[in-house]
Amino acid sequence: MLLVEHLDVKYAEQWALRGVSMEINDGDLVCLIGSNGSGKTTLLNCISGFISAQSGQILFDGYNIKGLSPDRVCRLGIVQVPEGRKLFVNMTVEENLEMGAYLSAARKKYRQNLERVYGMFPRLQERRGQPAGSLSGGEQQMLAIGRGLMSCPRFLMLDEPSLGLAPIAAEEIFEIVRELKQEGLSILLVSQEVHRSLALADVGYLLENATITLHGPASELAQDPRIKEAYLGL
Numbered sequence: 001m002l003l004v005e006h007l008d009v010k011y012a013e014q015w016a017l018r019g020v021s022m023e024i025n026d027g028d029l030v031c032l033i034g035s036n037g038s039g040k041t042t043l044l045n046c047i048s049g050f051i052s053a054q055s056g057q058i059l060f061d062g063y064n065i066k067g068l069s070p071d072r073v074c075r076l077g078i079v080q081v082p083e084g085r086k087l088f089v090n091m092t093v094e095e096n097l098e099m100g101a102y103l104s105a106a107r108k109k110y111r112q113n114l115e116r117v118y119g120m121f122p123r124l125q126e127r128r129g130q131p132a133g134s135l136s137g138g139e140q141q142m143l144a145i146g147r148g149l150m151s152c153p154r155f156l157m158l159d160e161p162s163l164g165l166a167p168i169a170a171e172e173i174f175e176i177v178r179e180l181k182q183e184g185l186s187i188l189l190v191s192q193e194v195h196r197s198l199a200l201a202d203v204g205y206l207l208e209n210a211t212i213t214l215h216g217p218a219s220e221l222a223q224d225p226r227i228k229e230a231y232l233g234l
């Protein structure tokens with residue numbers, strides 16, 4: 001489904017990504033782990049079209065999307081739920097969800113998708129008339145994911161969906177990700193919750209200092225001594 005090949009991104013004299021390659025098959029959940037500043041969000045922003053790579057290519061269903069604008073990338077079915085949620089805090093829950101359905105294809109399925117999101121997140125339905133800024137952190141993250149789902153994604157990228165949440169709320173978010181995986185949605189998950197991410201994912205990639213240094217089946221990465229020592233505290 002998605003193939004990233006030898007992607008290079010450089011800011012001034014510093015590499016943000018260097019020779020990064022990644023493959024995500026249809027229906028897979030792939031987790032991308034690494035320390036802060038390693039380039040994880042930069043990679044997602046490149047795929048989404050927010051950042052231009054100096055070299056390399058990004059193929060989606062065999063079509064090179066490198067250099068496409070974010071709206072054209074979104075029209076192909078690639079949707080990013082950004083770190084920090086980036087909600088319209090003064091707009092209501094339902095207005096935020098409506099913003100996720102701004103593309104014509106998603107607009108045609110607005111009512112169907114809204115019912116799906118409310119079925120998945122009953123608390124959002126209860127609070128549909130409240131300003132998004134009045135929600136708890138966990139509820140805001142649910143809204144961010146719900147807004148992404150309103151865009152009818154074929155490939156969903158989640159950037160730190162549990163960051164800053166209480167343990168119970170974080171567990172709820174990971175359960176939602178599990179449900180989406182079971183539905184067959186292809187997902188790229190970026191998270192500091194390394195243990196949970198590897199337990200949930202099919203494949204894992206380790207990004208360190210702008211370079212992929214390790215990748216393979218998530219179950220094998222969870223047993224790798226380097227991962228255990230640096231990221232699992234074992």
